[in-house]
Amino acid sequence: MDIFGIKALLISALIFIPFEHLFHERPQKTFRKGLGVDLIYVLFNGFIIKVAVVLIAAYTLDAAAIVVPQSMMRAVGGQPVWLQVAEIILITDIGVYWAHRAFHKIPALWRFHAVHHGIEELDWLGAFHSHPVDAIATKAISLAPIFFLGFSDASIAAFSVIYFWHTLLVHSNLRIPFGPLKWLIASPQFHRWHHANQREAYDKNFAGQLPLLDMVFGTYNATGNKVPEKYGVDDPIPSSYFGQVGYPLMPRGKLSKPAVPSTET
16 A cells, blocks of 8 residues: 555656646746655645544444434435446535635634645646644545445445545646636636635635535636736745744744635625
């Protein structure tokens, strides 16, 4: 088992680095600012999150065995795999949407999520650049219902592969026209406008995979082909991995963030 995700990292690099060089959204060096820290995130966070997911699954399955009727779990797990995967994508992304929105709206949670938004040069490696507390909490909220309801191992495995590659894609520095699919599937253009440090991007595009959720809840930002002027946050996020991990716990004044109070539902 590749517990540190080294194989996945190498395969991803072989795919994304050449494509980002040929079809980039904005000019950016491969060995860009923060690359070394992002590699540490891949190795350390990859291991920590794998352990966390195993624990989440174990505790959730124990609870499900007590609470959920076996007939219901058999019915859910007995559906065609493709249908289960579609259901998992919907259920998990609802969890991701609301967890993500909470991490923006609640100041104590924003301190952890600000680490992810501190990325100033966005590419595929940005998918790994999240504070462990942020990543684990979001995984717990989005995945617990999947284990609880009894989806099959095959469907969860298929979803995991789709989610991994799609997450790298939406963080990538690729200019890919999605056409009408942009309303159904989150694109790099959709997500880079979540990372933009510009007023029109504040508190927008929270969904991980399904832009429809942002449309339904009033947080969709349609940007056409515009390219963000800049990424990042206004606060001086530490440049080192351990500095960033400790950043949310450091005493300081009120954090500024790429979000403003809104009246949207």
